[in-house]
Amino acid sequence: MNVFLSAGETVLSVKSEPMAAAPGEDIIFSVTLINADSTPAGGVSVSLVKTEDGTTIGPVITDASGVAMFDAVTRANPGVDFYQVYIETTATESIGQARFYDSNIKYPTVTNAMDDHALNEYEIATGVQMIVPAYHNVAVGDYLTYYWDDEFHASHSIEAITDLPLTLDVNTQFPPSCLVDGNYEVFYQYLDEAGNANVSAPWTLTVSGGNQPATLTPPSAPEADDGWININDAANGTDIILSYNNMQANDAITLTWQVYDEGKVVITSVQYDYSVLAADVTNGFCTITILATDIPSVQRGSADIWYTMQPANGEALQTSEVEHIGVDTVA
DSSP: OEOOOSSSOOEEEEEEESSSTTTTOOBEEEEEEOOTTSSEEEEOEEEETTTTOEEEEEEEEEEEEEEEEEBOOOOSSSEEEEEEEEEEEEEEEEEEEEEEEOSSSSOOTTTOOOOTTTEEEHHHOOOOOOEEETTTTTTTEEEEEEEETTTEEEEEEEEEGGOOOOEHHHHHHSSSGBBBBBEEEEEEEEEEETOOOEEOOEEEEEEOOOBBBOBOOOOBBBTTTEEEEEEEEEEEEEEEEEEOTTEEEEEOEEEEEEEEEEOOOOOEEEEEEEOOOHHHHHHTTTEEEEEEGGGGOSEEEEEEEEEEEETTTOOOOEOOOOOEEEOOOOO
16 A cells, blocks of 8 residues: 655655565665656655664665665574664654575465466466465464465455365465566565564466456446545445456456555455457446445445456456555444
8 A cells, every 4th residue: 555645745656675684684765756647756765764773774876767766685594674664753654574585484376377387278278376385383463464476465364273284275265466477486474472484485476368457447436535534435345446458348358456464465356357349448437336235334444446458349447447445444
C-alpha cells in the first residue's frame, strides 16, 4: 500500500535485490518516491534506519526518476533486518527487509516444475501450485508470508500444525503476472512465537510459454477514489469499471477480487465471470458489481483487483494490470 506524507511525496516501493540472500552476501535497497500528482519525486533526501539499533544508511538523494539506490547491506547469520524509510527527517510506515536465508529450512516447491525447474504452456494449462512444506518446529501462532519473487506475496497465520504443507493455486490465487515468461524465485519466511524472523532458501524456476505481459489497463473502483472502500461504500456492494481498446460484444471476462487483512493475509478471493454486452461496447466500458457479501469486515486491509479477457473473435487471452486499493469496513 502506498504511504502518503504530508509533504506530498509517496513511498511507491521499497525493493531489495536479491529478495533473499545467503548470509554474507550483499543486498541492495532501492526506494522509489512519487509526488502527489504521481510524477517522479526527484531531488528528495531519503534514509534507511535499522529498527533494531538505529543504524542509518544514507541519506541518498532521489534521481530524476524518483529512485534512491543505497549501499549494500549484509548479515553474517540467517535472519531478517528491518529498515524504516525516512524522507528528510520524517519517518514513514514503509519498511524494507534484508532477508538472509537459512539453508536448513525446507524450501517451497512448484508443481509441474519439480524435475526441471521450468514451466511451459502445457504444464501451466494443467495447473500450477506452490507448496509451502511443514518446516521444522512449526508451531501454532507462527506468522507465515510466502513470496513469488516480487510479483506477489501474501500471508497465513498458523492456527493448527496441520495447516502445513500449505498448497496455493497459482493459476487462480496469484495475479496473472506471476506466470508471465521469465525467471522467478519463490520462498517464504515466518515469524515464530519469540518474534524471530526465519527465511527459507529460494526455489528458482523459469516460465516459458506462459501468460503474456499485462496489456490491459487495470480496473477501477469509483467508490475508492480516495484510495479506500469504507463501510458505507461496502453496504450495497461496490462497482468495478473495466475499459479497454477494441471491446467487443461477447468478450469473456473473469474478474478477480482478492481481499487481505492488515497483515496481508488473504481473507476473501472470488471471481466474477462476465460477458460483454452490446450496450457496454457503445458506452466504452462495462461494470461488474462486487457483492456486499464478498466485502468482508476488515480494518485497514487491502484488495487486489485484476481481470482476464478472452476476445470474442478468438484472439489470444489478455490480462490486466493489478489495481490495489485499501479496504476498511470497520466503523
